[in-house]
Amino acid sequence: MESLRGKNAITYTRVSTTEQKTIGNSLTSQKTKIRKFCDLNGIKILKEFEEDWSAKDFERPEYKKLKKYALKNKKNINFLICVDWDRFSRNQKLSAVEQLYFTSLSIELNCIDAWRDFSDPASTLINAIDMALPQVDNEYRSKKIRDGIRQANKEGRYVSKQPLGFVKGKDEFNKPLMKPCEKLSPLINELFKDFSSGVISQNQMLKMQKYRPLKLSKSNLSRLLRNVLYAGKLVLKENDKKVKIIDALHEPIISFELFQKTQMELDKRSRYKQKPKKYNAKLPLRGLLKCSKCGSNLTGSGSTSKTGNKYYYYHCNPKKCNERFRSELAHEKLLNYFKKFELNKNVKNLFIEILKEQYLINENSKIKLINQLTNQIEKIKNDSLVLVQKCIDGIFGDDIFKKKQAEYNRLISEKQLELENLKGIDDDIEKFVRFSIELFSSLDKVVKYLDHEAFNELMSSIFEEKLEFEDKIYRTPKLNPSIKYIYQEMNKLVIEKQKTEDKISNVSRLVLEMGLEPIRTLLFIGF
Ligand SMILES: [Zn+2]
16 A cells, blocks of 8 residues: 555544444554554544434534535545444444535545555445445344344234333343323323213313323324223234234233224224325325326326226326326236346346455454454353452442442443344345346336335335326436436446446446445335
8 A cells, every 4th residue: 555655634433332342443552553554554634523422314413524624625635534433333324424525625545455546446335335235244133133122022012112191110130011190190191081981072071170291282192092902902903913912011000991882983983084095906006106287296096997907007196187097007017127227137236245255354253253252242141250259259239239240231232232233134145146137137027026115115215206108108207316227227227238248337326326325225125
């Protein structure tokens, strides 16, 4: 790295609150590492910024100062240096935006643990992956948390935020279990009784003096009356759809009979109100289309012909506008449109190969981290034994022993959790990606198998705006920027077919822009 000599840098170090205790990750050790690197390469450090803050975005106090400083002194600064890419941010899109900002100031963002030579075109791709991997990792972690909540729920233990009238608590095994709030729970009980009597409306209840302490609002009152947790039950969701009610472990505030009576009362009253339009499988694009004549949102409905056949149409508000077309035609044209997203097989394979390679590198650092954690746990366990010995020897008393012991136990369980998380990160990202790319490439076939929610999710991740159907074709829709880019690149690649075989840089750019976003969407909707 000859070219680094004589260059100037500012540095940025960051820890999250949980990481702070982890040896090897502290601010000081990050700083030392960077100083050593700069020393070795003849880089002069102009200013060091350190962030003791955990945040998902760039709303970090020290980071803001850094940007201000960089802007003011841009002429003198060549590099912004971090230890690793995930120190910078675990959100890929934000990283890319911030990196662009520094590039605009002619400041190069780089990381000493994975120094990239940006004069090499292939580095753009690697860099995109550098920034994407921490995010993928984050998402696996949050999936882990969701799984944990689901498991607790299955056992009847409600672990999310307590609804009004419940407070935090512990059961006899010292596990979290909410309990009725002494002050508010009798009021809630009364509220259910009042409402189910059928005499008092929700609006009246909102005004009643005695319910003031509950700080009710229109929306939280109706939610409250529908919440089965008050009756000591819990709703289990499976596949986001199937609903099953089970007995929960927490103490109820009302009886199940009272709850059921309340539901009947609620249903009775809502029957008088207008029903919202239900999803109709024959009209999946309802809500996703805009009128090409007047710009209003289109709706859809079926009508029976003289011969008794039922036909479905999308149409504008008939009072204002006569726009109307057959639903089947709109569906068929949409599938045709999706066919445009078919990816070239060579490009698909190349992308997967590149990702696989990068994944292996990441895998190695994961193993390193696992070893590190295992050693740390061993050390704490040892310390804990020493502590016991010291207590036996009478060096200190029971109080200190208990306090220290609790701290060790907490540290051990923290590290064990971290370890579990690491081990839990699925080993088949490649499989996921391969599968997702295949799917993305055959959207026209895939959409048939999506349910309503997944279909809407997919549509909104592909299109930026509602679609307009005019003279039997779709007006060129506004695509999500990353999808748009792939689509454009695909067309270029098709034109230059013979040249594409080993043009890594083309693919690199493509992947950079694509930024794993559509894949994430597909993963999100359950593929
Ligand atoms: Zn219209």
